[in-house]
Amino acid sequence: MAPASPDGLNVIILGGGIAGLxxxxxxxKYAPKGQVPRIQIFEIRTVPATIGGAVNLTPNALRLLDHLGALPIIRERDYGRTIDYLEVFDIYSTRLATSDFSGPEGKGIGNPPYKALRITRGDALKGVLAAVEQHENITLTCGKRTVDIKETADKVTLTFEDGGSASADLLMGCDGIHSVTRLKHVEPxxxxxxxxLCNAFGFAPVEPDFTVHFECTAINFARRGMLLTSYHNSQKDSIYVGALMQLPELESRDGWKAAGADEKKIRADILERFGDAKIPSIKPLIEKAQDFFLWPVFxxxxxxxxATDRVMLLGDAAHAMPPQGESTGIVFEDTVLFSRCLTRWIEKGKPGSMKEAFDAYEKLRRARIEAAFEESKSVVSTVSDAGYIGHTIKTYVIPWFLWFTRASREKHFVEDVTSVDIGY
Known part of the structure; x- marks a missing residue:
């Protein structure tokens, strides 16, 4: 791959997770010819974090990963499991509905068609990391804690806890919900x-003859939360078990870690909520699941x-919201749309301030993010604790809601932000 160009921008990215990479x-990819940027990624952890549950990469997310060169690596390494459709169950009765990704011809949605992929966050990150390693202009440095951010008219400078510093033309804050970029500089x-809500998740090893109630992925609604059960590899020897449920806030972020270490207590809580399921495989899956982790949803x-004049937030650092099924794809859209807006500004001869590109991106993106916020509210209400009557109403509303919103979901699935008119 081409090395950085002396005419390209110097860029710092804070955060070595999926958003930053x-x-x-x-x-x-979208840099103007002859102006490949020099990109330094700084990650606070000593190694990129590969912990996390199993996410659903929707057709639009896979389309963008393909454009960025990561999907072929993920396919080659056989990460994840393809999803033709997602199934929705009431744990006390039967299947309520499905959400289909196979498209009219069974090949997927869009042109070219993509289905969905259930993949662990760790495998997704490894695939993207491998793509990054193919580019000489990108470096990743781990174990760097930022303690100060200073911005002037012509550069941004970061100071690290170890006494070092780094400067660039542009700083991208891709450092998640508790973003240092936001809290120390953009909007403290x-x-x-x-x-x-909290997600308690683990992975259940299963034998080939273990019978489940779903083809690949199931959302199982109960009176006190939602349980996601899903294969996440082609071998079908492991099932992701994730319980999204209401929990009171602990006293500190360290408290979440301590509670997460108490696997016995977590399992007992999940069994109390979902163990009375009439679906035979649910209780054994909870009992089989290992290494439970407690993940609070902020x-x-x-x-x-x-943004400021030379600093832009992307992903959760800018707009973290409750999970609504497309969170990862939204992050990929952020990165591509922003890159296209920045490239257009460079191609126009860098008129005025870089903020012109930032403003163009925000004008293009705000409405989609605000719509996603509204969609996420339905997730919170759906998984909140409910009595018998409230849950029964839910079982009638969910199929109707999925039918009513199908057109808007498929519109997002076929959208290709690599070619959409950015109006700038």
Whole structure:
């Protein structure tokens, strides 16, 4: 791959997760010819974090990963399991509905067609990391904690805890819900708040003859939460078990880690909520699941500041929200759309301030993010604790809601932000 060009921008990305890595790939792919940026990624952890549950990469997410060169690697390494359709169950009765990704001809949605992929966050990250390693202009440095951010008219400078520093033309804050970029520079008063929901997840090893009630992925609704059960590899020897449920906030972020270590207590809580399921495989899957981890769901307010003159927030750092089925795809869209807006500004001869590109991106993106915020509210209400009557109403509403929103979901699935008119 081409090395960085002396005429390209110097870019710092804070955050070595999926958002930061895909931003580096997008900035590289969409850079004007002869102006490949020099990109430095700084990650606070000593190694890129590969912990996490299993996410659903929808057709639009896979389309963008393909454009960025990561999907062929994921396919080659046989990461994840293809999803033709997602099934929705009431744990006390039967299947309520399905959400289809196979398209009219069974090949997927869009042109070219893509289905969906259930993949662990760790495998997704490894696939994207491998794509990043193919580019000489991108470097990743781990174990760097940022303690100060200074911005002037012509550069941004970061100071690290170890005494070192780095400067660039542009800083991208891709450092998640508790973003240092946001809290130390862009909008310090905009802090994350606990949503009231927590995801407790583990992985259940299963034998070939273990019978489940779903083809690949099932969302199982109960009176006190939602349980996701899903294969996540082609071998079908492991099932992701994730319980999204209401829990009171612990006293500190360290408390979440301590509670997560108490696997026996977590399993007992999940069994109390879902163990009375009439679906035979649910209780054994909870009992088989190993290495439970407790993941609190934090959110940001719907509106907020995303940028200064030389600093831009992307992904959860800008707009973290409760999970609504397309969160990862939204991050990929962020990175590609922003990169296209920045490239257009460079091609126009860098008129005025870089903020012109930032403003063009926000004008293009705000409406989609605010719509996603509204969609996420339905997730919170659907998994909140409910009595018998409330749950019964839910079982009638969910199929109707999936039918009613099908057209809007498929519209997002076929959308290709690599070619959409950015109006700039």
């Amino acid at each position: 895909t931003t580096a790939l997008a900035l590289t 008063e905009r802090k994350a708040t606990y949503s009231g 959110t940001l307010s719907k509106h907020g500041k995303w």
